[in-house]
Amino acid sequence: MPNMSKLILLLFLVFFNISPSISAEDSEKLLNPKFSFDGIFGKFDRASLQRGYQVYTEVCSACHSMSLLNYRNLSQQGGPEFTEEETKAIASKFEVEDGPNQNGEMFKRSSKPSDHFKSPFPNEQAARAANGGAYPPDMSTLAKAREGGPSYIYSILLGYEKSPKNIKLEDGVYYNKFKPGNSIKMPKPLNKDAVKYSDGTEASVEQMAFDVTTFLTWASDPHLEERKKTGFKTIIFLLIVSALAYFVKKKTWSRIEPKM
Amino acid sequence: MTEKNFNSDSEIIKPVHTSKVGGSPFKGVAGWIDNRLPILRIFKYEYLDFQVPKSLNYFWSLGGILMVCLIFLIITGVTLGMHYKPSSSEAFNSVEKIMRDVNFGWLIRYAHMNLASFFFIAVYLHIFRGLYYGSYKEPRQLMWLLGIIIFFMMMATAFLGYTLPWGQMSYWGATVITNLFSAIPVVGKFIVTWLWGDYAVGDSTLNRFYVLHWLIAFGIVGIVVFHVIALHIVGSNNPSGIEPVDTRDTVSFAPYTTSKDLFAMLVFLLIFVLFMMYIPNYLGHPDNYIPANPLVTPAHIVPEWYFLPYYAILRSIPNKLLGVIAMVSSIAMLGLLPWLDLSKVRSSVFRPIWKQFIFLFVLDFFLLMYLGKMPPEGVYVILSRIGLAYWFMFFLIITPLVSIMETPLQMPNSIHEYEDWKKKGKIKTLKIF
Numbered sequence: 001m002p003n004m005s006k007l008i009l010l011l012f013l014v015f016f017n018i019s020p021s022i023s024a025e026d027s028e029k030l031l032n033p034k035f036s037f038d039g040i041f042g043k044f045d046r047a048s049l050q051r052g053y054q055v056y057t058e059v060c061s062a063c064h065s066m067s068l069l070n071y072r073n074l075s076q077q078g079g080p081e082f083t084e085e086e087t088k089a090i091a092s093k094f095e096v097e098d099g100p101n102q103n104g105e106m107f108k109r110s111s112k113p114s115d116h117f118k119s120p121f122p123n124e125q126a127a128r129a130a131n132g133g134a135y136p137p138d139m140s141t142l143a144k145a146r147e148g149g150p151s152y153i154y155s156i157l158l159g160y161e162k163s164p165k166n167i168k169l170e171d172g173v174y175y176n177k178f179k180p181g182n183s184i185k186m187p188k189p190l191n192k193d194a195v196k197y198s199d200g201t202e203a204s205v206e207q208m209a210f211d212v213t214t215f216l217t218w219a220s221d222p223h224l225e226e227r228k229k230t231g232f233k234t235i236i237f238l239l240i241v242s243a244l245a246y247f248v249k250k251k252t253w254s255r256i257e258p259k260m
Numbered sequence: 261m262t263e264k265n266f267n268s269d270s271e272i273i274k275p276v277h278t279s280k281v282g283g284s285p286f287k288g289v290a291g292w293i294d295n296r297l298p299i300l301r302i303f304k305y306e307y308l309d310f311q312v313p314k315s316l317n318y319f320w321s322l323g324g325i326l327m328v329c330l331i332f333l334i335i336t337g338v339t340l341g342m343h344y345k346p347s348s349s350e351a352f353n354s355v356e357k358i359m360r361d362v363n364f365g366w367l368i369r370y371a372h373m374n375l376a377s378f379f380f381i382a383v384y385l386h387i388f389r390g391l392y393y394g395s396y397k398e399p400r401q402l403m404w405l406l407g408i409i410i411f412f413m414m415m416a417t418a419f420l421g422y423t424l425p426w427g428q429m430s431y432w433g434a435t436v437i438t439n440l441f442s443a444i445p446v447v448g449k450f451i452v453t454w455l456w457g458d459y460a461v462g463d464s465t466l467n468r469f470y471v472l473h474w475l476i477a478f479g480i481v482g483i484v485v486f487h488v489i490a491l492h493i494v495g496s497n498n499p500s501g502i503e504p505v506d507t508r509d510t511v512s513f514a515p516y517t518t519s520k521d522l523f524a525m526l527v528f529l530l531i532f533v534l535f536m537m538y539i540p541n542y543l544g545h546p547d548n549y550i551p552a553n554p555l556v557t558p559a560h561i562v563p564e565w566y567f568l569p570y571y572a573i574l575r576s577i578p579n580k581l582l583g584v585i586a587m588v589s590s591i592a593m594l595g596l597l598p599w600l601d602l603s604k605v606r607s608s609v610f611r612p613i614w615k616q617f618i619f620l621f622v623l624d625f626f627l628l629m630y631l632g633k634m635p636p637e638g639v640y641v642i643l644s645r646i647g648l649a650y651w652f653m654f655f656l657i658i659t660p661l662v663s664i665m666e667t668p669l670q671m672p673n674s675i676h677e678y679e680d681w682k683k684k685g686k687i688k689t690l691k692i693f
């Protein structure tokens with residue numbers, strides 16, 4: 001039936017057409033490890049989130065800010081779920097400027113859970129100046145802001161290689177096979193045992209990359225778990241209601257459509 | 261003569277009825293209200309007793325689906341508006357704050373965002389339905405035109421809405437599109453500055469775009485009311501394109517159409533929920549999660565998927581002014597259709613040749629959509645020009661010619677005969693058609 005093949009062709013076109021992003025042209029295929037938050041029942045692995053937070057504060061936060069998060073988010077449901085005490089202790093390690101006080105002076109105090117994550121640089125210019133002109137992007141939305149999301153971040157962290165002979169890179173520029181254009185101004189951030197995990201997990205580069213990617217994905221989408229859980233319930237509900245509606249429709253129409 | 265004299269000074273005396281209380285088919289409180297404010301009887305006549313053709317397929321559920329989309333867009337939009345801050349320094353963070361800190365803010369925002377896309381999916385299917393079954397023909401021309409006005413307003417609303425989160429694509433999309441007005445000779449530059457409210461896209465632009473975004477959205481509601489009133493005057497078309505004549509051809513709106521539409525709506529909702537809950541950002545662009553930065557141009561500036569075909573048309577012409585004219589007229593062409601198609605037969609079920617060209621037109625639409633997201637170079641430009649050529653040829657040449665030359669298939673005399681022929685396999689269509 002020619003009509004049917006037309007229909008299939010059309011559906012095919014729709015599905016390949018509708019996403020407005022362009023697939024990365026001639027760059028390497030991204031690494032795609034099995035993340036716990038993938039899929040319909042995706043959930044964050046708490047231990048991985050907590051380790052990921054450790055990698056972020058001990059390594060990435062030297063250059064990357066995460067200004068949209070507050071320390072209290074760390075104890076929020078669906079996140080790393082540190083206890084309130086642990087969160088207080090984490091926050092108190094950072095110093096913020098507060099004020100003015102009654103004498104009109106600004107003063108320093110240790111952070112509270114309600115404070116924003118401390119940024120490494122006072123402004124973008126300072127960040128660029130310290131990084132050879134490149135801006136280490138804020139990490140609050142990073143996992144949503146790149147084609148490939150978590151896979152892209154994970155791949156970048158593992159994509160450092162010696163540059164091929166025919167490519168000459170300037171000082172402070174590094175070769176990364178997953179970065180579009182292959183040159184990046186971030187020095188390889190993760191090396192073996194860059195952090196020491198308190199739960200005894202071995203801090204291999206892959207492990208740290210995996211954990212920090214999990215953490216960054218949560219940071220970009222803190223309600224992911226709730227969304228997927230609610231989504232599943234809603235879908236089941238809608239399936240049942242649609243089935244009911246279908247039979248109601250059938251029944252109604254059977255009054256005027258005698259069975260053949 | 262008599263009309264001229266018909267005033268209080270006149271000698272001719274006629275009774276007047278300034279009060280029209282009465283005439284309700286209802287009793288009791290309902291009757292009391294309806295005698296004074298006839299909304300209940302309008303509802304009864306126009307929705308409960310209303311007769312629609314029996315042969316309607318699921319394409320006829322889309323209008324109702326569109327209404328539901330619009331209502332939910334407004335509900336979610338108003339809710340977002342209570343937390344959103346239309347200023348260039350706060351917009352991005354206020355949207356993020358909605359997603360992070362506002363109770364169910366993530367749900368409301370993802371719903372609004374994906375509903376906008378699904379609104380367009382539904383409206384494209386709705387327009388296709390009109391095209392395929394000739395719903396734009398006598399006596400439904402005005403409905404069709406109202407629909408095109410709605411479509412233009414939707415596009416304006418969606419474009420303005422997309423600038424609101426003030427990400428990179430918001431900013432650069434707004435810059436590219438507003439700059440198009442500079443193509444207008446002499447006054448172009450002035451108009452652009454006037455639109456911006458500044459010498460560049462910035463804070464004042466965002467603020468007015470926010471106001472216009474929901475102002476036009478409410479305007480859509482107004483035109484939709486006209487669209488629906490007109491529908492209740494001219495009645496629904498149907499897959500056979502033949503007007504109903506007796507009760508063998510029709511069913512009453514409730515419970516037949518309502519039960520069918522309800523099912524269609526639920527299926528639509530199901531697909532929508534799948535997108536919103538599992539791939540909420542699939543239809544968007546990742547760059548829009550990078551805060552707007554006037555100093556950094558994104559590698560590719562691409563509009564939302566529903567604008568891609570027109571974007572391809574725009575870029576296929578090297579002259580900016582001509583490009584803009586082609587883009588706008590490509591959509592406006594639809595409005596000429598009732599006068600370009602001279603065939604008396606509505607439904608393309610009976611027009612085997614025209615049907616093929618419609619199919620090609622749909623292919624052309626998807627081809628242009630694909631080209632709209634490719635870089636404007638080499639073979640892509642050439643293909644865009646071919647796509648553009650077919651688009652205009654379809655409306656201006658093929659449609660009138662085929663409508664004159666084609667011999668339609670033999671047609672049944674009534675809708676119930678059509679149904680009968682379909683059962684006997686005398687009419688070949690897909691089940692969903």
Ligand code: HEM
Nearest residue numbers: 333334337338340341344373376418421422424425474477
């Ligand atoms: C015809 C109906 C409407 C359409 C097609 C529409 C479309 C859109 C689109 C495409 C966006 C950008 C989505 C994003 O990237 O987040 C948006 C955002 C927005 N809309 Fe609407 N909208 C409609 C009605 C309304 C109404 C009635 C309001 C009420 C004030 C509203 C308020 C907002 C706000 C505050 C935003 C920015 C927040 C955000 O980006 O999530 N919208 N709209």
